[in-house]
């Protein structure tokens with residue numbers, strides 16, 4: 484797999500609260516497809532991308548998404564001990580928090596980088612995770628707007 | 632190897648105030664192995680700099696460069712073109728790399744992106760520890776291959792201080808007492824008699840008290 488499908492043109496540059504969700508194809512991506520086939524939407528200002536493992540989403544990938552205009556980056560992997568590549572989910576969790584703290588060092592930057600885990604059959608949980616993430620992000624952006 | 636870590640982003644950005652274009656230059660040797668200045672770290676820092684510049688309202692072009700070894704002129708020649716096209720360079724080499732670049736690219740502003748910390752090794756993935764202070768007169772032959780200069784908090788040369796507790800150093804329970812390690816290793820080697828010898832006060836003249844040191848090999852100089 485190359486960097487291209489993960490980092491290229493996320494198509495959310497114009498939107499102020501755009502977010503990208505990196506969904507592991509072994510869990511979150513399946514849950515996402517279940518949601519879609521049930522006719523449910525996860526939000527319009529959001530781009531869900533399939534990755535072969537959450538461990539593929541490193542700092543470079545997350546930061547490129549932010550550079551491309553995303554205010555939020557949500558990485559979704561498999562529950563602990565269930566990673567097909569053994570430790571990809573553990574790495575993704577740590578990398579997400581490292582990226583979040585690196586972005587926090589940038590004065591004035593408002594955004595959210597988070598990691599969460601779920602199984603491929605947990606479409607309801609997926610909806611809750613994404614809704615909560617988008618709400619938190621909206622709140623941050625609204626607070627920023629008020630402060631300005 | 633040389634172990635380093637990235638400077639705080641704000642310090643790097645403050646150094647770049649008023650600059651329009653910058654190259655972030657990594658080094659593919661020591662600092663790649665310690666995950667401070669390799670290709671990935673160049674990409675990460677470049678992204679952070681672009682995002683930070685945007686927040687600061689600074690129009691900053693950031694390009695990414697890699698050098699096999701920043702501390703050797705021959706390798707620096709390979710990036711001359713890239714260096715010529717920018718207003719400044721943030722080097723992710725160690726202090727030697729930054730200085731080599733500053734000397735080699737006479738008219739270019741070369742800024743450090745790392746804090747060079749020590750000579751050490753990765754004890755486990757993601758954990759680097761100091762092993763050597765480059766004292767110039769290695770005494771590992773007398774200490775079972777454990778350096779009391781770098782690894783004993785007080786650089787004791789004739790056994791532990793009074794604070795060694797259960798194999799740990801009194802300054803930090805997570806740090807092994809170097810003298811405990813020395814004892815254990817010499818015992819294993821059945822060479823404990825070495826410790827009967829009193830180690831005299833160390834001759835530090837080979838260390839860095841006379842300013843920068845140099846090594847000259849006449850046979851290699853043409």
Ligand code: SF4
Nearest residue numbers: 658660661702725728
């Ligand atoms: S500049 Fe030389 S010594 Fe420094 S990190 Fe690179 S290869 Fe190692």
Ligand code: SF4
Nearest residue numbers: 763764766769770778
């Ligand atoms: S004795 Fe000196 S040269 Fe040898 S490892 Fe210790 S500091 Fe380095």
